[in-house]
Amino acid sequence: MSSTTKPSTRAVVRAPAATGATSARKSRVDPLFYFFLFPSLAIFTLAVTLPAVLGFVYSFTNSVGFGEFDFIGIRNFIAVFQDEGVLSAYGFTLAFALVTVIVVNAVAFFLALGLTSRVRFRAALRTVFVIPMVISGIVIAFVFQYLFSNSVPLVGQSMGIEPLATSILANPDLAWLAIVFVTAWQSVPSAMLIYIAGLLTVPTEVYEASSIDGATPWQNLRHITLPLIAGYAVINMVLGFKNYLNVYDIIVGLTDGGPGVATRSVAMSIFRGFEGGDYAYQMANAVIFFLISIVIALIQLRFTRGKGGIAA
Amino acid sequence: MSSVPSTIPARPAAAGKKQQVSAGQGRSNWPATIVLIVCTLSVLVPLYVTLSMAFKTTGQAVDGNAFSLPSPLTFDSFVQAWTLTNFPRGFAISVFVSVTSVAGEIIVSALAAYAIVRNWDRRLFRWSFFYLLAAMFIPFPVVALPQIQLTGLVGLDNPLGVALLHIVFALAFNTMLFTAFLRSIPLELEESMRIDGAGTWQVFWKLIFPLLGPMSATVGIFAFIASWNDFMMPSLIISDPELQTIPVLQKIFQTQFSNSYNVAFASYLMAMAPAIVVYLFTQRWVMSGLTQGAVK
Numbered sequence: 001m002s003s004t005t006k007p008s009t010r011a012v013v014r015a016p017a018a019t020g021a022t023s024a025r026k027s028r029v030d031p032l033f034y035f036f037l038f039p040s041l042a043i044f045t046l047a048v049t050l051p052a053v054l055g056f057v058y059s060f061t062n063s064v065g066f067g068e069f070d071f072i073g074i075r076n077f078i079a080v081f082q083d084e085g086v087l088s089a090y091g092f093t094l095a096f097a098l099v100t101v102i103v104v105n106a107v108a109f110f111l112a113l114g115l116t117s118r119v120r121f122r123a124a125l126r127t128v129f130v131i132p133m134v135i136s137g138i139v140i141a142f143v144f145q146y147l148f149s150n151s152v153p154l155v156g157q158s159m160g161i162e163p164l165a166t167s168i169l170a171n172p173d174l175a176w177l178a179i180v181f182v183t184a185w186q187s188v189p190s191a192m193l194i195y196i197a198g199l200l201t202v203p204t205e206v207y208e209a210s211s212i213d214g215a216t217p218w219q220n221l222r223h224i225t226l227p228l229i230a231g232y233a234v235i236n237m238v239l240g241f242k243n244y245l246n247v248y249d250i251i252v253g254l255t256d257g258g259p260g261v262a263t264r265s266v267a268m269s270i271f272r273g274f275e276g277g278d279y280a281y282q283m284a285n286a287v288i289f290f291l292i293s294i295v296i297a298l299i300q301l302r303f304t305r306g307k308g309g310i311a312a
Numbered sequence: 313m314s315s316v317p318s319t320i321p322a323r324p325a326a327a328g329k330k331q332q333v334s335a336g337q338g339r340s341n342w343p344a345t346i347v348l349i350v351c352t353l354s355v356l357v358p359l360y361v362t363l364s365m366a367f368k369t370t371g372q373a374v375d376g377n378a379f380s381l382p383s384p385l386t387f388d389s390f391v392q393a394w395t396l397t398n399f400p401r402g403f404a405i406s407v408f409v410s411v412t413s414v415a416g417e418i419i420v421s422a423l424a425a426y427a428i429v430r431n432w433d434r435r436l437f438r439w440s441f442f443y444l445l446a447a448m449f450i451p452f453p454v455v456a457l458p459q460i461q462l463t464g465l466v467g468l469d470n471p472l473g474v475a476l477l478h479i480v481f482a483l484a485f486n487t488m489l490f491t492a493f494l495r496s497i498p499l500e501l502e503e504s505m506r507i508d509g510a511g512t513w514q515v516f517w518k519l520i521f522p523l524l525g526p527m528s529a530t531v532g533i534f535a536f537i538a539s540w541n542d543f544m545m546p547s548l549i550i551s552d553p554e555l556q557t558i559p560v561l562q563k564i565f566q567t568q569f570s571n572s573y574n575v576a577f578a579s580y581l582m583a584m585a586p587a588i589v590v591y592l593f594t595q596r597w598v599m600s601g602l603t604q605g606a607v608k
Contacts, residue, residue: 029434032512033427037440040424040483047480048447051458058458065461114348118341121349127595128352131359134591134598136541136559139580142566143362146573150376151361185354193599246451249543267453271548274457283457290454297449 058283065279076284085261086285089269090292096176096183096265097244103184104191105236111188112195113225126196133189141253144182145169148254172262175255179263182250187243191236198232199225238300245293362584365577366390373574392572393579397561405471406540406558412475413539414532417482421531422524424483425490426516441491447484452477452544460548469551477549478539486531493527494520529597533590537598540587558583 059076063069080086115126132140149167156164168174206224215223248267251257257264266289273282357379365373366389367382393399424444431437463473497520505515521528546557562583565576591598 029431030512033431033437036423036427036516037437039420040444040487041440043420043476043480044444044447044483046462047459047477048450048455051455051462052450054458054462055455065457111348111351114344114351117344118339119345119348120340120342121345125345125348125352126599127592128355130595130598131355131588131591134537134541134587135584136543136587138543138559139541139562139583140358142562142576143358143580146365146577147358147361147378151378154376185358242451246453248453252543267451267544270453271456274460274548279457286454286457290450293451293454294449 055283055286058280059287060284061280063280064277065274069280076281077288079281080285080288085264086266086269088261089264089266092176092263093245093247093266096180096247097241100180100183100187100244101237101240103180104187104240105233107184108188108191108236109195109233111192112199113221115192116196116199129192130189132186135186137186137249138253140186141182141250144178144185145254148178169255170259172259175259175263179247179251179254182254183244183247186250187240191240194232194236195229198229202228234300238297241296241300242293245289245296362577362581365574366581367578368574370572370574373577374571386574389572389574389578390582392575393582396575397558397564397579399558399579399582401554402556402558402561405555409471409475409478409546409557410536410539412472413478413482414535416475416479417486417535418528418532420479421483421486422490422521422528423516425487425494426520428487429491429494441487444487445484447481452481456548463549464551469549470555471546471550471557474542474546474549474557475539477545478535478542482531482535482538486535489527489531490524493524497523526597526600529594530600533594533597536590537587 058069060071060073061069062072062076111129115122115129119125148169153165153167156162156166168178202225206228207220210220210224246267247265248271251263251265251268255263257268266285270282270286270289273279273285361378364380364382365378367385367387369382369384369386369388372380372382424440428437428441459477460469463469463477468476501519502515505519510518541559542557543559547560547563550556550560562576562579565572565579
C-alpha cells in the first residue's frame with residue numbers, strides 16, 4: 001500500500017480508514033461507516049420495530065389507546081376469530097387480492113406482449129399506458145365514484161341495459177367489482193413494465209428457430225414466452241398480492257367500506273381501532289393480519305420456486 | 313426469414329433490443345396497433361372526464377353526464393376549488409412532504425448502502441442489511457396504531473412525521489437498489505482516491521454519490537410519486553386538518569359541496585397534474601427504474 005508511506009502527514013483518525021477498506025485482512029472499520037449506517041437503523045428501529053413490539057404487547061391487553069390497562073392473555077385473539085365483521089373483512093380482502101392479482105397480470109401481460117410486438121407509435125402508447133401509475137389512488141377513486149354512480153347508470157338507462165341502470169357502488173354484491181376495476185386500472189402499468197422488461201430478455205433467435213420448425217404464434221406463446229418470463233410473473237404476483245392485501249385508499253374513495261360493510265378491508269377495520277376504543281382488540285387483529293401476510297408471501301415463494309431463474 | 317449468413321452476425325448486436333430486429337423486418341403490426349389504441353381509451357376517458365368536468369358550470373355538471381363537452385367553458389370551478397381547499401397551503405405542505413421524502417430517501421439509503429457494501433465482511437453491517445430488509449414484510453396497517461400514538465407523543469403528528477415514515481417504509485427497497493448498484497462499482501476507483509489522501513467522507517460525496525446518480529434519480533422519482541399521491545399515511549398521522557396534504561384535502565368534496573361536481577373535479581385535476589407533469593418529463597427513469605428494482 002502506498003498510503004502507508006506517508007502516515008505522519010495524515011490525521012490520526014483517517015489512517016485506519018484508508019488501509020481498512022483496501023486491505024484484504026480485517027482491520028478497523030472507519031468510524032464514519034457507523035455514522036453512515038446509523039440514521040437508517042435509528043429511524044427504522046424507532047418508526048417500525050418499536051411500534052411493532054408495542055403493538056404486539058398491546059394485543060394481549062385491554063388498552064383503549066390511553067390510560068391504564070391490564071394484561072388479558074389471548075382473549076383479544078379469540079374474540080377476533082369470533083367477530084363476524086372482522087372475518088368478513090378478511091374474506092373480502094383475500095378474495096379481492098386474489099381476483100385483482102389475476103386481472104392485473106392478465107391485462108398487463110397482454111399489453112406488454114402488444115407493446116413489444118411490431119406496433120406503431122410504441123413509445124407514445126407506452127407513455128399513455130403508464131399514466132395511471134402516477135395518479136393518486138384516492139383522487140382517481142373519486143373520479144370513478146362519480147362515473148359509477150352518475151354517468152354509467154345514465155348510459156345503462158339510455159341503452160336499456162338493466163344491470164348498469166343503477167349504481168354498482170350501491171349494490172352490496174357488485175361494489176367489489178368496481179374496487180377491483182379501479183385498483184387494476186392503477187396497478188396494471190407497473191406490472192406491465194416488468195413484463196416488458198421480461199419479454200425483452202427473450203432472445204429473438206428462439207422465435208426464429210421455432211418459426212423455422214413451423215410453430216404457430218399460440219405455440220410460441222405457450223411453449224417459449226410463458227416459460228421464459230415465469231420469473232417476472234412471480235415478481236408481479238408477490239409484489240401485487242402484498243399491495244392488494246393493504247388496499248385502503250381506493251376503497252375510501254369509492255365506497256368507504258359500504259354499502260354496509262360489504263367492502264370493508266382488513267386495513268380499514270384495523271384503522272377503526274383508533275376511533276372505536278377497541279385499540280388492543282384491533283392490535284390483535286393487526287398481529288393476525290401480519291402473520292397471514294407472511295404466510296401468504298412464503299407460500300407464494302415456495303409454490304413458484306424454480307419456475308424461473310430470477311425469482312431471487 | 314432472411315438468408316442465414318446475413319442474420320447470424322447481426323444477432324449479437326441486436327440481442328435484447330427487439331425493436332431493432334423488428335424494425336429491420338419492416339412490416340408493422342397494424343391490428344395490434346389498433347387494439348392497443350382502443351385500449352388507451354380506458355386510460356384517456358377518465359382523464360378526459362376529469363378535464364371536461366373541471367371546465368363545466370355547476371349547472372351543467374349536476375346532470376350526471378360526464379362525457380359531454382363543457383358548454384359554456386368556465387374557469388370558475390378552479391377559482392372556487394383554489395379557495396375552498398386553500399390550495400396554496402395544501403400545495404406547500406405536499407411539496408414539503410415530497411421534497412423531504414425525496415431527499416431523505418436518497419441520502420439515508422445511499423449512505424446506508426455504501427456502509428453495508430464496503431463492510432459486508434463484518435457481521436454488524438451484514439445483519440443490519442437483513443434487518444432493514446425485513447421492513448418489506450411489515451405492511452403499514454400492521455404498525456399504524458402504535459405509530460399514530462408515538463408520533464403524537466413526540467410531536468411528529470405533522471407533515472414532517474409523514475415524510476419520515478415515507479423514508480422509513482421505502483428504506484428496505486431503496487437500500488436494496490443502492491447496494492445492488494454499488495456492488496457493480498469497481499473498488500479500484502475508490503482505492504486510487506484514497507491513495508491520494510481522500511477519506512471516506514470525500515470518497516462518498518466526490519466519487520460514490522455522483523456515480524449513484526442514475527439510481528438516485530429512480531429512487532427520487534418513485535419517492536416523489538409515492539409521497540405526493542399518498543392518502544393513507546397523512547390522513548392517519550397528521551392530526552391538524554390545517555396541515556393536510558393535497559390528496560387528503562379532496563375528501564371535503566364528499567361531504568360538503570356535494571353538488572359542486574365541477575369544483576371537485578377542478579380540485580382533482582390540480583391534485584393530479586403535478587405528478588403527471590413530473591412523470592412526462594422523467595419517463596426514462598420511471599421505466600428503467602421499475603424494472604431494475606424488480607429484477608435485481
